[in-house]
Amino acid sequence: MVGILRYLIRRLLFSMLLVLGVSAIIFFLLNAIGNPVDVLMADNPGITDQALAAVKAYYHLDAPVWQRYLIWLGHVAQLDFGTSISTNLPVGGMLLTFGAETLKLQIPAILLALLMAIAFAAVAAVRQYSRTDFGVMSAALFGHSLPGFLLGVLLILIFAYWLGIFPSYGAYSTRNPLMGSYVIDGAWHMVLPLTMLTVFNTATLTLLLRANLVDVLRQDFIMAARASGLPERRVVFHHALRNAIIPVLTYLGILFGLMLATAPVTESVFTWPGAGALYLSAIQALDYPLIMGETMVVTVMLVGFTLLTDLAYVLIDPRIRLD
Amino acid sequence: MARPPGQFRQGWHRLCRNRSGLLGLSLVAFVVLVALIGPEFAPYTPNDQSAMLSFTAKGAPTWAHLFGTDRNGYDVLTRVIYGAPTALAVGLGAMLVASVIGILVGGIAGYLGGTADELLMRFTEFFLVIPVFIMILAVVRLFSIVVVGTPLERLPFLNLATIIVLLGLFGWPPIARLARAEFLRLKNMDFVEAARCIGAQPRDILFRHILPNALPSLVVVIALGIGGAILSESMISFLGFGDPKAISWGQLLYFNYEVLRVSPWAVLAPGGAIFITVLGFNLLADGLSDAFNPRLKQ
Numbered sequence: 195m196v197g198i199l200r201y202l203i204r205r206l207l208f209s210m211l212l213v214l215g216v217s218a219i220i221f222f223l224l225n226a227i228g229n230p231v232d233v234l235m236a237d238n239p240g241i242t243d244q245a246l247a248a249v250k251a252y253y254h255l256d257a258p259v260w261q262r263y264l265i266w267l268g269h270v271a272q273l274d275f276g277t278s279i280s281t282n283l284p285v286g287g288m289l290l291t292f293g294a295e296t297l298k299l300q301i302p303a304i305l306l307a308l309l310m311a312i313a314f315a316a317v318a319a320v321r322q323y324s325r326t327d328f329g330v331m332s333a334a335l336f337g338h339s340l341p342g343f344l345l346g347v348l349l350i351l352i353f354a355y356w357l358g359i360f361p362s363y364g365a366y367s368t369r370n371p372l373m374g375s376y377v378i379d380g381a382w383h384m385v386l387p388l389t390m391l392t393v394f395n396t397a398t399l400t401l402l403l404r405a406n407l408v409d410v411l412r413q414d415f416i417m418a419a420r421a422s423g424l425p426e427r428r429v430v431f432h433h434a435l436r437n438a439i440i441p442v443l444t445y446l447g448i449l450f451g452l453m454l455a456t457a458p459v460t461e462s463v464f465t466w467p468g469a470g471a472l473y474l475s476a477i478q479a480l481d482y483p484l485i486m487g488e489t490m491v492v493t494v495m496l497v498g499f500t501l502l503t504d505l506a507y508v509l510i511d512p513r514i515r516l517d
Numbered sequence: 518m519a520r521p522p523g524q525f526r527q528g529w530h531r532l533c534r535n536r537s538g539l540l541g542l543s544l545v546a547f548v549v550l551v552a553l554i555g556p557e558f559a560p561y562t563p564n565d566q567s568a569m570l571s572f573t574a575k576g577a578p579t580w581a582h583l584f585g586t587d588r589n590g591y592d593v594l595t596r597v598i599y600g601a602p603t604a605l606a607v608g609l610g611a612m613l614v615a616s617v618i619g620i621l622v623g624g625i626a627g628y629l630g631g632t633a634d635e636l637l638m639r640f641t642e643f644f645l646v647i648p649v650f651i652m653i654l655a656v657v658r659l660f661s662i663v664v665v666g667t668p669l670e671r672l673p674f675l676n677l678a679t680i681i682v683l684l685g686l687f688g689w690p691p692i693a694r695l696a697r698a699e700f701l702r703l704k705n706m707d708f709v710e711a712a713r714c715i716g717a718q719p720r721d722i723l724f725r726h727i728l729p730n731a732l733p734s735l736v737v738v739i740a741l742g743i744g745g746a747i748l749s750e751s752m753i754s755f756l757g758f759g760d761p762k763a764i765s766w767g768q769l770l771y772f773n774y775e776v777l778r779v780s781p782w783a784v785l786a787p788g789g790a791i792f793i794t795v796l797g798f799n800l801l802a803d804g805l806s807d808a809f810n811p812r813l814k815q
Contacts, residue, residue: 212642212643212646215643216643216646216647219643219647220647220652223652223656224655224656224659227656227659227660227663232663236662236663236665335537335796335799335800335803336796338799339744339792339795339796339799339800340792340796341748341751341752341788341791341792341795343752343755343770343788344788344789344791344792347774347777347781347784347785347788350777351777351781355777355778452648455648455650455651456650458650458651458654458756459752459755459756462755462756462774463774473651473654474654474756474757477654477655477658477758478658480658480659480662485655488651489648489651489652489655492648492651493646493647493648496646496648497646500646
């Protein structure tokens with residue numbers, strides 16, 4: 195137990211160092227390209243002196259860049275991401291509102307995909323090199339190589355334009371929600387983007403899981419389990435799957451960690467009002483606080499889920515040594 | 518005296534017996550062929566907007582325009598063909614940058630070991646958690662503004678070059694990790710020992726003795742990376758941050774996505790081209806990994 199605690203603390207410290215490092219790299223990179231005022235001036239030549247002075251004071255632009263970074267970091271440490279230039283709203287609140295719309299799609303997509311991948315991988319791995327295996331693996335490789343947006347386009351063309359069943363854009367109807375309920379209406383709008391994300395995740399997870407399952411099913415303890423007369427279903431789902439899923443955890447961690455980072459494409463295809471769309475508009479508007487805020491949140495999520503994955507390894511697999 | 522077949526020749530023979538690997542190789546060969554000689558056979562010139570003048574922009578596929586015309590009046594087939602060299606330039610360029618950095622960092626870390634290894638691998642970990650895609654979007658957008666009015670502005674395809682370099686600068690960590698593992702494995706092999714005994718320089722040991730033996734594994738990640746870089750560039754362009762002067766599949770998507778309902782062919786054609794290319798490189802990488810590491814699959 196003490197070992198785990200010590201490991202946890204060391205990993206936490208290193209993760210914080212990672213976040214600091216990445217935030218510094220991003221901050222200096224963005225500021226090396228151009229400081230906010232120069233960029234704003236280039237884009238809005240008509241800006242008034244008064245507005246310019248206000249922006250300069252807001253960014254402490256008389257201070258050198260490392261001081262500005264420390265000031266920004268101090269505010270972030272108090273969960274204050276500043277005020278967005280384009281909307282004048284607090285960045286933290288905007289990230290929460292828009293982020294929720296993104297997570298609403300991403301979390302169910304990952305969980306659904308995991309369930310489906312387990313089923314597909316089990317079917318394929320049990321009958322290795324059979325026609326079923328070949329079919330599942332070809333479909334998975336196909337789905338894995340199909341760019342997400344292309345799948346989205348096909349879904350929109352078929353189900354929104356030609357069949358007219360599902361809406362092609364947005365998270366809610368602007369008026370007349372489906373069956374008078376905004377809950378049903380919201381779920382209705384989720385179907386196509388959710389399908390697009392789930393198919394892609396399922397394909398990749400199936401490829402990974404099947405490869406691991408095939409390996410595990412060849413090992414001695416599986417033969418022992420079979421020899422002891424356990425039903426095949428129990429051998430596969432209880433004994434084999436448990437071991438096969440461990441290496442997949444890393445990929446799951448990355449999927450969860452990148453939920454906001456992969457959102458821009460999905461949300462452009464479906465005009466979805468989430469964090470990805472917010473980020474794109476922030477870049478268009480050169481909204482430095484919003485850009486920094488969102489990159490920061492994405493980095494923290496990525497580092498946080500990597501840390502969680504490593505911890506899960508330690509807790510699930512007793513063979514892993516802490517050193 | 519007949520030389521025994523080297524690892525590349527052996528790998529090649531195994532690749533030829535691997536059905537999906539061969540499919541990947543043919544798809545990649547097809548894309549390369551289109552990139553090299555396609556422009557000679559393209560039905561129109563890439564900047565021909567005459568469909569606009571005859572009111573046939575956004576026109577459905579006909580014999581004159583096999584993939585239809587897009588909202589700017591371009592012939593979609595011509596633009597898709599001219600997009601192939603761009604895509605390959607992006608994939609190869611980005612992976613060239615990434616391989617040089619990745620092999621240097623990973624190779625040195627694996628060969629030296631100890632503190633140098635620890636430091637370099639921690640450095641790699643920093644790059645692994647940078648949210649690359651959204652970073653590149655921001656940097657490309659800001660850079661394109663700052664560059665206005667400077668001599669850099671007159672460089673052709675500056676935006677595209679920026680994207681290629683950025684994809685490479687942020688895409689090397691997987692290569693570095695694998696290079697480290699391979700150099701670590703190879704550095705204590707007999708042939709390296711032998712090279713050391715005859716007094717070979719460390720530089721020669723690293724690049725003339727170890728690197729060629731690490732290449733088979735590295736080629737697999739690099740092939741995957743080429744497909745990944747091509748996909749990233751098309752997504753960056755699709756989101757509107759690409760090079761407006763370059764003819765790329767992502768640009769076609771960006772210009773035509775809004776009129777998807779009217780002219781779906783102008784989106785489906787470049788989308789299909791991206792799919793074929795990425796699928797080709799994925800299958801090829803898969804086949805190469807089976808061909809070079811035959812023990813894994815039995």
